[in-house]
Amino acid sequence: MTVTIVTRVRERALSAPTAVAMRRKDLGIWQEIGWAGYWEQVELVAHALLALGVEPGDRVAVHSENRPEWLYADLGTVAVRGITVGLYPTNPPAEVAYLLADSGAKILVAEDQEQVDKALAVLDECPELRHIVYLEPRGIRGRYTDPRLMSWPELLELGAGHRSRHPGAVAARMDAATPGDVMTLIYTSGTTGPPKGVMLTVRNVEFAVKTLVTGGGFTSPPPSDRDLAVSYLPLCHVAERAFTVWFNAASGVQVNFAESIDTVQANLREVQPTILFGVPRIWEKVLAQVDIRRAAATPVKRATTRFWLRVADRIGDTLVRTGGRHTTRTRLMYGLGWVFCYRALRERLGMRRVRYAASGAAPIAPDVLKFYMGIGVPMHEVYGMSENTAVATANRPGRVRLGTVGEPHPGVELRIDELTGEILTRHPGTFAGYWGNPRATADVLEPDGWLHTGDVGEFVDGGHVRITDRMKDILITAGGKNVAPSQIENALKASPYLKEAVVVGDQRPYLVALIGIEPDTVGEWARRRGITYTTYRDLSEKPETRELVRGIVDEVNERFARVEQVKRFAFLPKELDHEDGELTATQKVKRAAIAKLFEDLVEGMYTR
DSSP: OOHHHHHHHHHHOOOHHHEEEEEEEETEEEEEEEHHHHHHHHHOOOHHHHTTOOOTTOEEEEEEESHHHHHHHHHHHTTTTEEEEETTTTOHHHHHHHHHHHTSSSSEEESSHHHHHHHHGGGGGGTTOOOEEEEEEEETTTOOOOTTTHHHHHHHHHHHHHHOOOOHHHHHHHOOOOOOEEEEEEEOEEEEESSOOOEEHHHHEEEEIIIIIITOOOSSSOOTTOOEEOOOOOOOOOOHIIEEEEEEEOOOOEEESSSSSGGGGHHHHHHHOSSEEHHHHHHHHHHHHHHHHHHSSOOOHHHHHHHHHHHHHHHHHHHHHHTTTOOHHHHHHHHHHIIIIIIIHHHTTTTTSSSEEOOOSSSHHHHHHHHHHTTTTEEEEEOOGGGGGGGGGEEETTTTTTSSSOOOTTTTTEOTTTTTTTTESSSSTTTOBTTHHHHHHHHHOOOTTTEEEEEEEEETTTTTEEEEEEEGGGOOTSOOOOOOHHHHHHHHHTTEEEEEEEEOTTTTSSSSEEEEEOHHHHHHHHHHHOOOOOSHHHHHHHHHHHHHHHHHHHHTTTTOGGGGSSSEEEEEOOOTTTTTBBBBBSOOOOHHHHHHHHHHHHHHHHOO
């Protein structure tokens, strides 16, 4: 029998049926779901899919925020050898149409009226879509008459009926699984063109599980059923799928579903997880909130916090030099800081019990990581991508090198192309190709198995990998100098006052930047100075705000060579948004779209 994520859940249901697999909040109270209950729901969904005619290789899409039903639908699909397709909750109708049509999804599990409306609006573009299962009935039941609609309870009832008539059908389908079965399509972010469906097989995911989870590729010791995690980033992203679904099934890590992305901070405080993953924007946002709270505190608390954060900065400096290992001096300093500041601070952040924290999916400023290390959060930058099942490199406990993404995992071949500097990887987790797009597959996957990541990097410190930028983002100035914009952008965004920074300068005489302020922290800064404003744009256009940002830009410029310095900047007139086509669903800036939308701003910086 082939081991899969689903067989792992079934085994846990048999060996520890009452142990807590996950928790969700309902009416303000955390509700526990045991392994037996988890498996019961997966099995019912799987039987329902068989009753609806799902054959091996058919696609089932899920369009929902993180919740237990996401996992039930995912694993129920895999149990019948179907292929799960995840959609981001923020996908607008045009993207929903593209993803459903490109994947040829037969069934869609949609969370609520908003997501159902998106699907119904594009049905003519999705000829393969036969059924839409909705999770939340509000606004749908009794008002919508499309025969393709079905409620979640109706789906489970269908599954129960099928199970009573064909009790061994799901088990038989699971027993027929092979390592080469494609179990999920994870669509790329689409920064340079239409998203592509990354085909990940059972073999790919099992390699990732053995490398990252049971093999201790991230945490030391490896995760176990004593660990707690909070699930809040979109589950259609490979990193969140790993930290939520794979960690849970393979090691028993208890998953706690955040109520929404807006309540993550409160949910972290309630759960106090031991394992925590976040993308750079999350870590930057939390750091910005620390600055806001500190500024609003009483003078005594403000002075106390300022003192101990300076101590944390010195602790962080030492940990950077030692790879994350404490010295006798830093242990003493941290012990005192724990009593007077760090314990309470980490409690408020929801990180008091974190034994392993990771940042990935995009570059992050080293100073942001150093802050967390200094206050005692064991922070590690990791690297991977959908095409290699999130398996490439990681900073390991005791061997952290700030500014790098760590060392290759065991079993991972990694090399740097001598001519282009591109990072290439090869291992059993390399994807099976892009769905329905052999040409695009051939562009990134060599016949001998080497995967072109599209990232430019170098080896430093005897085996750690430092990523300098994406190949497509490298700027070549009018003077012929190659510049990696992401390093400059990350240095700017390390400031709690800046949310976005887009450096421009390809074939130009010098670099300029489009800046987006962080409205919360800049707003608090303005309030303390008696500066009144009405809107985001009004705040960014204040002369005082320009002076604030000018100081940040000047400070960052001092760290870079003259050719890499930002000579001029302009403020973005609005916060960038996924639905407006300025960001991907993973909050990555679409450079081409930004350059076109704000062309006048850019040209103005070169002509005035």
